[in-house]
Amino acid sequence: MTAKANHHAPEKRVRIHERVSHVLLQRIIRGTLPVGSKLSTERALAAEFQVNRATVREALRYLENLELIAIRQGDGAYVQSFLESGNLETAKAVMNVDEAMRREVLSAILEVRRINSPEVAYTAALKRSCGHLQQLEQAALHSPDLPILERDKRVHHIIGLASGNILQILMTNFFEDFFYAFGHLYFDNEKNRHRSAAFHRDIYHAIREQNAGVARDIMQDVLQYAEHAVLEEIENKTVTGCVAAEGHPRQRNSPYWLNQ
Numbered sequence: 001m002t003a004k005a006n007h008h009a010p011e012k013r014v015r016i017h018e019r020v021s022h023v024l025l026q027r028i029i030r031g032t033l034p035v036g037s038k039l040s041t042e043r044a045l046a047a048e049f050q051v052n053r054a055t056v057r058e059a060l061r062y063l064e065n066l067e068l069i070a071i072r073q074g075d076g077a078y079v080q081s082f083l084e085s086g087n088l089e090t091a092k093a094v095m096n097v098d099e100a101m102r103r104e105v106l107s108a109i110l111e112v113r114r115i116n117s118p119e120v121a122y123t124a125a126l127k128r129s130c131g132h133l134q135q136l137e138q139a140a141l142h143s144p145d146l147p148i149l150e151r152d153k154r155v156h157h158i159i160g161l162a163s164g165n166i167l168q169i170l171m172t173n174f175f176e177d178f179f180y181a182f183g184h185l186y187f188d189n190e191k192n193r194h195r196s197a198a199f200h201r202d203i204y205h206a207i208r209e210q211n212a213g214v215a216r217d218i219m220q221d222v223l224q225y226a227e228h229a230v231l232e233e234i235e236n237k238t239v240t241g242c243v244a245a246e247g248h249p250r251q252r253n254s255p256y257w258l259n260q
Contacts, residue, residue, distance in 0.1 A: 017056075068080055
């Protein structure tokens with residue numbers, strides 16, 4: 001059995017410019033810096049965060065790449081709506097705003113993954129090559145020493161490759177990179193680890209036999225189950241914070257980001 005610690009993705013070291021961009025990101029998503037507003041000058045931001053201007057510029061370039069701000073040469077940086085961004089990395093970034101946004105984005109990612117990935121499995125079963133099949137067999141059936149989270153990510157990646165669709169491959173990579181960070185919510189449960197091992201075996205055999213419909217059903221079933229399990233785990237971890245002192249559930253308001 002894989003040690004529990006192996007189910008967790010390694011922690012990433014936060015650099016100085018990331019701390020600056022994180023605070024500005026929070027202000028943008030929460031509306032403290034509304035859409036269309038102009039950010040403070042580099043000099044003012046450097047003074048506020050007690051960093052040099054080069055660090056501020058790096059933070060602003062990051063936000064620009066996420067399409068959260070527009071930098072106008074000689075004029076300054078202006079806030080844009082994150083809901084108009086075409087960069088999927090923005091979804092990862094906004095997860096760090098607060099716990100509410102983290103749950104919101106994770107739920108959305110799991111939902112889209114559940115809708116998209118079964119079709120990837122369907123196509124993979126029809127188009128897979130012998131090379132893909134050998135890679136999938138190795139990852140799914142003959143990698144007992146590989147941590148379950150790594151193995152699962154590898155299986156999904158190979159299925160994406162076998163689909164032969166470049167956009168599906170990149171989307172699969174995005175989903176699995178995302179799930180990798182939260183996989184412990186699923187794989188810390190021994191029952192789920194056994195279910196995942198069975199999924200790896202079953203999806204391999206379906207793709208080997210080119211049973212596209214079966215492959216799609218297997219993928220849909222496991223992702224539906226995983227989505228429910230992860231969201232239930234998140235709910236269990238936060239339920240005490242959702243109950244007021246009087247013992248009554250707090251009212252859930254519409255997400256604040258809808259006002260973007």
